[in-house]
Amino acid sequence: MKSLKIIKIGGNIINNKMLLNEFLDDFAKLDSPKLLVHGGGKSASELSIKMGIEPKMINGRRITDDETLDIITMVYGGKINKNIVAQLQARNSNSVGFSGADGNSIVAIKRPVKDIDYGFAGDVTHVNTQTINVLLQNDISPIFCAITHNQNGQLLNTNADTIASELAIAxxxxxxxxxxxxxxxxGVLKSIEDDDSVIEHxxxxxxxxxxKEGIIHDGMLPKIHNCLQSIQKGVATVHIGNNKMPFEQDIKCTTFQQ
Amino acid sequence: MKSLKIIKIGGNIINNKMLLNEFLDDFAKLDSPKLLVHGGGKSASELSIKMGIEPKMINGRRITDDETLDIITMVYGGKINKNIVAQLQARNSNSVGFSGADGNSIVAIKRPVKDIDYGFAGDVTHVNTQTINVLLQNDISPIFCAITHNQNGQLLNTNADTIASELAIAxxxxxxxxxxxxxxxxGVLKSIEDDDSVIEHxxxxxxxxxxKEGIIHDGMLPKIHNCLQSIQKGVATVHIGNNKMPFEQDIKCTTFQQ
Incomplete structure (x- = not known):
């Protein structure tokens, strides 16, 4: 079986031009097949505020009303995604920007309303790998933004970590x-103040x-749960670490195992 | 040689939900291979005004400063493009959104400054058909927005008519x-008031x-010049007409010939 690297980057890289350039240098040099998933939450909030729309978050999750979905689609699918693709082409790395609608790749349902109405937030139900595979087989890298669709014409705002793990599983x-x-x-740290205290496995x-020991809490809980689930569902290896981690062999990071 | 239909739609369809739905119904039913190019100028101006940036036009062409390029990228590459793709998937028509950066498909240079500085406006220099062909051969339709890149990381705002003709030629x-x-x-009309006065060839x-007769002027001149040049450069047939024209055999339109 051929190897495939799927890399997810978030706001800390996307919102820092120097870090992003460095990351794209590394990504461009990586052997194919490879696939990139990016978030970009901070830029969406910035545009939102510019347009006079106050971003609404509950438990770190965005409430995606109609106007916010447009902003998400414009910022994630337009500005960030197209600029990353152009930057990769400048590095002779052939890529095509994707949302879950492109190639009908990631199908989701609008999150059911229980206590909170998250609006146009998508929970992934199915991944179609056919179009993605056509590109990967031709050494073209799909660059995914964090948007899915419901196969009925509705775009949906979806967590980028989830998109990366669902793609990896499929x-x-x-x-x-x-x-x-x-x-x-x-990586996942034993002590948040000590960047060397990486829990390696x-x-x-x-x-x-x-x-139980209270070492992992808050935002890290769903992240780690995601990683362990990916492994359980067939992904060979999952790693959490810094932006150099996918490219260097001997770098410390957290690796997940069955 | 296999046939390929390339269809360009502009603001009159994109900004009219009913017309757009009707058009996408027709496009979805069309046999593959097929390719769509869309503009979307009006929506970009609307967002621009919402963000407090006055759109600047000279001779019907947009002056694309840094902020305007972001708006173009967000509206054309994000909002309009991703929604069209999602709508086509809802009609079981597999498609992938493209800018000229995606697949390194359309390379342009920033328009040289003579009398007017158009900013980040792109003049197409080269079309790479490799990635487009990979999709077309797999019955996946590329959906192009009117953005190109300079192969050096810079996105460029480019006339959608030009994009359609350059793709057609290549x-x-x-x-x-x-x-x-x-x-x-x-179609091209003999008398602008009479919608039946279509010049058929x-x-x-x-x-x-x-x-010479003064029947064609203003905005139509570059459009027609574009069409004739496409024919000269190898495109089999070029037609100008209404949104039903690509799908119905016996509809009146203007057809260009050598």
Missing amino acids: LSKDYKVSLYYCFEKN INNQKFEQLK | LSKDYKVSLYYCFEKN INNQKFEQLK
């Missing part, structure tokens, strides 16, 4: 997938222990 | 291309005559 039928989550830390048992 | 190496420009009239000689 593409594991055809590839030995390594999934990399790049963020602002060197996490499995289900270790996760339960870390939760 | 793809004529591999396909018998029919190029359709849909707009608000039934135009060649170089007829064009000169029509110019």
